[in-house]
Structure formats: structure tokens, C-alpha cells
Amino acid sequence: MNRPQVLDGVAIASEIKAEVGREVAELSSHGVRPGLAVILVGEVPASQIYVRSKVKTCGELGIYSEMLTPPESITTEEMLALVANLNARDDIDGILIQLPLPKHVDTKRLLEAVSPDKDVDGFHPVNAGRLQSGQPGLAPCTPAGIIEILRRSGLPIAGQNAVVVGRSDIVGKPAALMLLNESATVTVCHSKTRDLPAVTRSADILVAAIGRPGYVAADMVKPGVTLIDVGINRLTDAADVQRFFPGDAERAATFAKRRSVIVGDIDPAAFAVSGAYTPVPGGVGALTIAMLMHNTVKAAKLRRG
Numbered sequence: 001m002n003r004p005q006v007l008d009g010v011a012i013a014s015e016i017k018a019e020v021g022r023e024v025a026e027l028s029s030h031g032v033r034p035g036l037a038v039i040l041v042g043e044v045p046a047s048q049i050y051v052r053s054k055v056k057t058c059g060e061l062g063i064y065s066e067m068l069t070p071p072e073s074i075t076t077e078e079m080l081a082l083v084a085n086l087n088a089r090d091d092i093d094g095i096l097i098q099l100p101l102p103k104h105v106d107t108k109r110l111l112e113a114v115s116p117d118k119d120v121d122g123f124h125p126v127n128a129g130r131l132q133s134g135q136p137g138l139a140p141c142t143p144a145g146i147i148e149i150l151r152r153s154g155l156p157i158a159g160q161n162a163v164v165v166g167r168s169d170i171v172g173k174p175a176a177l178m179l180l181n182e183s184a185t186v187t188v189c190h191s192k193t194r195d196l197p198a199v200t201r202s203a204d205i206l207v208a209a210i211g212r213p214g215y216v217a218a219d220m221v222k223p224g225v226t227l228i229d230v231g232i233n234r235l236t237d238a239a240d241v242q243r244f245f246p247g248d249a250e251r252a253a254t255f256a257k258r259r260s261v262i263v264g265d266i267d268p269a270a271f272a273v274s275g276a277y278t279p280v281p282g283g284v285g286a287l288t289i290a291m292l293m294h295n296t297v298k299a300a301k302l303r304r305g
């Protein structure tokens with residue numbers, strides 16, 4: 001069998017960022033500078049890393065960015081006031097509330113308070129509705145990244161059997177809708193799906209967004225399938241690293257150094273029988289920030305005409 005094609009998310013993200021950078025330059029020649037505000041509550045290390053990376057990428061592309069870092073103790077009402085202020089500001093085109101928020105904060109109320117036209121995460125129900133009804137709007141970054149990977153790798157979507165495992169509002173559901181909008185025949189699977197392997201084996205394109213390390217095994221996929229792995233799971237047990245990556249000296253060295261290794265929701269043994277796959281890391285995850293930048297420029301253009 002032929003070796004699978006590795007879908008290089010980092011290279012595709014670079015291509016998109018370069019395009020966004022050119023659009024920012026074009027807007028700046030008309031006196032417009034797109035602006036992104038990121039709200040990061042408290043001190044969650046993973047969120048701090050993500051947000052820093054978002055702000056840094058804005059800088060690289062010429063997008064204005066502003067980071068708001070209220071303390072963990074902030075109330076929902078105080079957060080609503082912050083959002084209202086950002087909604088009203090003309091120099092801010094995109095507002096991103098980094099998740100998760102502390103438990104005492106009403107996440108749903110806050111996400112609904114962001115102006116839909118500044119909702120660069122695409123989490124507002126109005127944008128979910130626009131996506132559902134095929135109207136222009138801001139689409140969630142990770143699913144939009146999946147479509148970009150397929151399109152830019154020349155992999156067909158129309159007419160393909162696409163199976164999405166996972167039905168979250170942030171990834172699974174919007175990914176299914178976007179694949180449907182591209183004329184795939186779409187099936188969405190979840191924890192109550194009967195005979196999951198039979199359904200996943202019918203996939204020409206399989207999207208895994210479950211949040212469980214290596215959940216999709218090699219015997220659950222059809223040879224030649226395109227595998228899109230949205231999972232980011234940290235392995236901290238040497239036995240798990242050995243199980244998922246047998247004989248992989250590079251991963252073993254990473255584990256020896258960092259005491260952890262990242263694996264997706266798809267068992268690497270399934271990648272081996274695929275026609276094409278997104279690696280973890282370096283696949284879908286690499287696209288999320290690029291699509292956020294894309295959405296920020298899109299929001300600037302939509303809002304400022």
C-alpha cells in the first residue's frame with residue numbers, strides 16, 4: 001500500500017497567515033487597522049500559553065491586539081461590563097473570551113453578550129444560526145481550519161462520506177455543518193451511537209473530536225480514508241507512550257525529556273492505513289490561530305463595509 005499523505009497543518013497555517021497579512025496591509029492602505037481584544041481570566045497556564053500565542057500572531061500580521069486580564073474573582077456582571085465596552089469600541093473588530101472561565105462565571109451569558117459581528121470565535125448562537133442557514137458570518141476557527149486543510153490539500157469533499165465523531169457545539173456540530181455545506185454526505189456519531197466501528201468504517205473523511213487518546217483504532221477505519229484528528233491529549237504514563245508509539249525513538253526521547261507526549265483521538269496505527277492524515281501535533285491545532293486571524297480581518301471588513 002502507498003504511504004499516507006501527511007497533511008501539514010503548520011505549512012497550511014503559514015500560507016493562510018501570509019494571506020491574512022496581505023489583507024491587513026491592503027486595509028492599512030485605506031487607513032483601517034483590524035483590532036482583536038482577548039479576555040483572559042485568572043491564571044490558567046494552558047490558557048496563558050494560547051493567549052500569548054494569539055497576541056503574538058496578531059503582532060506578526062499587523063493586527064492591533066489588546067489583552068485584558070481580569071482576576072479569577074471577577075463576577076459575571078463585571079465581565080458583562082467589559083464586553084459591553086469592547087462591543088462599543090470602534091477600534092476593536094474581534095472579541096475573544098478565552099475558555100474555560102472560572103465556575104462562578106456564567107459562560108453562556110457572556111458568549112451571548114459578545115456582538116455577533118465581533119464574535120471571532122464563532123460561538124454566538126446568531127453565528128451558529130448563520131452557519132446553519134448558509135448566510136455569511138463568523139465560523140468557529142477549528143472546524144473552519146478542517147475545511148481549509150482538505151481544500152488546500154486538494155482532497156475532494158463533495159459527495160464524500162464524512163463521519164464526525166463528537167457533537168460538541170465548538171467542533172463536532174459546526175464541522176458537520178461545514179462539511180454538509182461543502183456537499184459531503186455527513187454522519188455525526190456520539191456516545192450513544194450503535195456499532196460505532198461500522199459507521200466509522202464507512203467514512204471517506206473521518207473527523208475525530210472526542211477528547212480521548214487514540215480512541216479511533218486501526219480496525220475502525222477503511223484503508224485509504226482521510227483522517228482528521230482534532231484531539232490533543234497528554235500522555236504522562238510511559239506504558240501509554242509505548243502502547244501508542246511502539247518503537248518511536250523520537251517520541252520516547254520527548255517523553256524522557258518532558259515526562260509527557262501529546263497524542264490525538266486517533267491511534268497512530270490507524271494513520272498507517274489511511275490515505276492522508278493530520279498529525280498531532282502539527283495538524284488541525286496549527287490552523288486554529290490562523291483562522292482566528294482570518295476571522296478578525298473578516299470581521300473588520302464586514303463591520304467597516
Ligand code: GUN
Pocket residue numbers: 050096097098099100121141288
Ligand atoms: N480555549 C481553548 N480553545 C479555545 C478557543 O478556540 N477559543 C476560546 N475562546 N477559548 C478556547
